[in-house]
Amino acid sequence: MNNSFRLTYIRGIPVEIHVSWLLIFFLLSLSLAQSYFPLMVEGLSSQVYWAAGIITTLLIFASVLTHELGHSFVAINEGIPIKKITLFIFGGVAQMEAEPETPRSELKVTGAGPMTSFALAAITGGLYYLFLTPGQIIGEAIFFVARINLIMAVFNLVPAFPLDGGRLFRSILWYFGKNILKATRIAVLFGSLLSFFAIGFGFVVIFFQGDLWGIWLIFLGWMIYQAGQSSYSQLVFKETFSGIRVSKIMSTDLRTISPDATLEQLADYFLNYKYGAFPVVYGSTTHGIVTLQDLKEVPREKWPHTTVAHILTPLKETLVIKPESDAAEVMMKMATQNTGRALVMEDDGELVGLLSRTDMMRFIQMHMVLGEE
Ligand SMILES: [Zn+2]
Known part of the structure; x- marks a missing residue:
């Protein structure tokens, strides 16, 4: 992916940030500092709201990165090197040098991401319920991070290939059918149906409820549809031409x-x-x-x-x-x-x-x- 700059290395894996992430960083900090925190906790100075907004956004950034590191460490354990991790507008991508070779291996590598997010949600949620107070800025910030991690885990488990859930679905089909092409075709087809459903629902939200939030659904549905199609055709090319002169x-x-x-x-x-x-x-x-x-x-x-x-x-x-x-x-x-x-x-x-x-x-x-x- 172009338009990215390198932030750091973690255990030898280059971590890059796509420029689109900077926009999200700004928008999220802004909305947290200007509307979310003032609503949840009253009477603090704007510096405190901004500090809380920026720190919360950084914690979410760290959560996305940890999700990708979850995939990456398990992949490395499975003998698949990681080219780089890129964080962009919708989250992150850990680019593997090769695809997992067995359904079991794919299940482990893919499952590691949502599991990491669930674990982070449990840790931050537990921290909130045990030690922090609702209505105080630190408590509200941690609670927000806990919910985002939970949403991240659940969203990624939606079975729309190439989301984690779609890959898990494929690994199960692959395991039982012993055919990666067929498994991918079914997973991509199912993912496309879900994307069309999201796009249709987005239009309904816009036209019948007058809510512009529907644009995100349409955009997201389209992105997932495109990604599913291109990963399928890449696989077809690779499988068909591998070893052919x-x-x-x-x-x-x-x-x-x-x-x-x-x-x-x-x-x-x-x-x-x-x-x-x-x-x-x-x-x-x-x-x-x-x-x-x-x-x-x-x-x-x-x-x-x-x-x-x-x-x-x-x-x-x-x-x-x-x-x-x-x-x-x-x-x-x-x-x-x-x-x-x-x-x-x-x-x-x-x-x-x-x-x-x-x-x-x-x-x-x-x-x-x-x-x-
Ligand atoms: Zn993931």
């Missing part, structure tokens, strides 16, 4: 075009062969790649006098991969370089194939139709 997916019936060809000839190529792109080759030298998009950008009246050499994407700006490259890695490269195609070349520069996003999608479809085993 590029040579197995690439197109090998290559149609190449010469750099000297005119754009009119190129247009004929597109019409005849119906590919989205052609490698540009002269003799045994590959010059680059030319796409339908490149052609469309040139006005039609210039086509007869312009050559392919003028509009091609040169080899050094093209994604070039090897036939033995791992398909999952190439997929990632295509995504980060925002390109839909790669030329497949041997070490000696011989062009052996073309790999497009379409080839990859076709492979996934085939995989799904013919079974996941």
Whole structure:
């Protein structure tokens, strides 16, 4: 995640804060200092209210961090390194270097977060009931922190993947069905239904009750829906392409075009062969790649006098991969370089194939139709 800055390291794990968190920090301190505490405890100076607001917000920040550390320490115990912890607008994320390999391991890693929040709620709640007085500022602050931890634990247990509850749900499905893809698909579907329900309920709240609080529900529902969809497709890609070589997916019936060809000839190529792109080759030298998009950008009246050499994407700006490259890695490269195609070349520069996003999608479809085993 970008727009984050590093705060500290805890047991070697980098802890980062996303800029959106600063806004929440300010808004929460403000509303605690200006409205919540003056309402709960009367007659204190504004400095005291502000101090209480800021300290309470810091304690909540520490609670979110502890929840993520709960996940992280158990993950490390399970042999999964943690890349970093990022705290952002809705809480935090502990980024794991890999996904848990067994349902049991996922259950432990995921369960650790809500358990930590429940424990914090019990500790702060106990502190409040045993030692502190209602109506006094310290008591009210601790009671507030206790409730937030309880809400955090319960909210995270909502079974909407990728929330903790959705992951726990998946680990149970995974355990009984022995199939992570199927388990994820059901968990994501169930999470999507819940998100749509939250979005619908948000609209009802806005239109029938006139309460803008519904916007948060819509926003939250949408975020969870998106996150569920993208984690599912990532998993599908990873599972489908893991251990698959590029040579197995690439197109090998290559149609190449010469750099000297005119754009009119190129247009004929597109019409005849119906590919989205052609490698540009002269003799045994590959010059680059030319796409339908490149052609469309040139006005039609210039086509007869312009050559392919003028509009091609040169080899050094093209994604070039090897036939033995791992398909999952190439997929990632295509995504980060925002390109839909790669030329497949041997070490000696011989062009052996073309790999497009379409080839990859076709492979996934085939995989799904013919079974996941
Ligand atoms: Zn969590």
